[in-house]
Amino acid sequence: MTALLSGAGARRFARTGITPTDQVVRVGRYTVRFDRRATTVTAILLGLVVVLVLVSLMVGEYTVGPQALWDVVTGHPQRRLDRFFVVDRRLPRVLVAVGVGxxxxxxxxxxxRxxxxxxxxxxxxxxxxGSAVGAVVVxxxxxxxxxxxxxxxxxxxxxxxxxxxxxTVIGGLRGTRLVLVGIALGALAQSATFYILSQAYLPSAAVANAWLIGSLGGRGWGQVAVVGxxxxxxxxxxxxxxxxxxxxDLGDTVATTLGVRSGRxxxxxxAAATVLVGLSVAAAGPIAFIALAAPHLARGLTRTPGAGVxxxxxxxxxxxxxxDLVAEHAxxxxxxxxxxTVSIGGVFLIWLLVREGLRHRV
Incomplete structure (x- = not known):
């Protein structure tokens, strides 16, 4: 990242980690740094998530209008079915979708990163x-x-x-080798999962197979609690x-110089990312490609190579x-x-691989 800067900008980043696109606000004894575009895009995305939740609560085989939704939210539903579909059926599902995503x-x-x-x-x-194996065993x-x-x-x-x-410690895995080893571990984990399913009671195996596809159907407040x-x-x-x-991003040596304990x-x-994966899989099954595609889309929207988490x-x-709306109503x-997600993600992965290949050829 320092290579993108020059002169005083590079020296400033090396000393403070602040780039020319960052906005710094002082609050008392503390300073808060943020990228203006990334912050604006994140706020817009958050607003769209709120709109998505509201739409998900209203549409379906039983339609809930805006006024009826407001009555349910304020605790004065005019019809019991309105509260049932909003609170008991749709709200847990969309909250699990948002949390897992x-x-x-x-x-x-x-x-x-x-x-x-x-x-x-x-x-x-x-x-x-790997997390799917742990859940299936349980x-x-x-x-x-x-x-x-x-x-x-x-x-x-x-x-x-x-x-x-x-x-990684033994073989120094990086780059392509890390991906290949990860694919091999994933294949081994899937074989273990299939073996457990082959030995299971048929109805239980059928339920587990449906769960392994990745589904939000029938999700309730228990799953909301897990993800939340x-x-x-x-x-x-x-x-x-x-x-x-x-x-x-600058390397462990520079990070240590800047006072960051890189290993810790x-x-x-x-550990934080691994726990998020495990709980997401437990709540909705191994939903594929969201973790791959979303960071790339965020970087494209924010135009920031190191777009925030x-x-x-x-x-x-x-x-x-x-x-989930498409899966439920289209x-x-x-x-x-x-x-x-597999259909969208497969196309996205092909595009990503082609783009990376063309970039390396150039």
Whole structure:
């Protein structure tokens, strides 16, 4: 990033981490730095997420008008069906969609920046598959509850993180090799998942198979609690460590010079991203490509190579929410949202690979 600056700008960034596009505001003894365009885009995305939630609460086989929605929100519904569809059916589903989309996108942004690789997303390098193994073991082999499934998914993701960490230390994995090893780990995890399903009682296996596609159907307040608690715990940690990204972009040596404990910051960010992946998978299944596509879209919208985690999170929330609306209402019968994200993500991945190939040829 310093290479993009020159003269006094480069010296200023090396000393303070502030670039010419940053806005600095002093609040008492503290200073707050933010990129003007990135902040504006994030605010717009957040507003679109709110609009998405309102639309999701109103549309469907039973339509709830704006006035009826306002009556439900203020606690004075005119009809019981209005409250049932808004509060019991649609609100938990859209909140899970927004939370899972935000969590997966934030995790993808962290992975891509820490590994400096545009393909380093949880579903590509094996974290999603690892968390799916943990959840399936709990659901099928142990007959666990939703809470236990969330714990199992988080443990599976952390186990994948540990394996990749050990292989990185031993083999010095970077770039393409990291992606290839992640793909191999994901394939091994999927084979373990399929084996568990083949040994399971048929109805349980059918339910688990539907869950493995990635679906938001039938999601209730229990899943909202899982995702909400995870975001509430992890978001402050990401906010604290977010400033370390600017220093880590310059390399561990420069980061240490600037007073950032690079090893501790990397481990904290990786742990936060891994927990987000595990809880998201436990709540909605292994929904693919949100973690890969949303950070790229956020960088394109903000025109910032190191677009913030929160911009990516808002993009992911909007992307998964829109995908769920399409899955629910654009076909004669509802389809799992994972079908939509895989279709969109497959095209996006092909485009990304072609673009990277052309860039390297030039």
């Amino acid at each position: 935000a969590g997966l996108a934030a995790a993808g942004a962290i992975f891509q 820490l590994y400096n690789n545009p393909l380093a997303s949880p579903d590509v390098i094996g974290f999603t598959s 659901f099928i082999a142990l007959g666990g509850t939703l809470t236990m499934g969330a714990i199992g998914a988080a443990v599976g993701a952390l186990a994948t993180l540990a394996i990749i960490g050990v292989l 608690i995870g975001l509430a715990v992890v978001t402050p940690l990401i906010a604290v460590l977010n400033r370390a990204f600017h220093a880590l 910051a990397r481990m904290g960010l990786m 929160f911009a990516a999170a808002c993009t992911g929330a909007l992307l998964l929410g829109v995908s 076909f004669p019968a509802p389809v799992p949202v994972g079908v939509i």
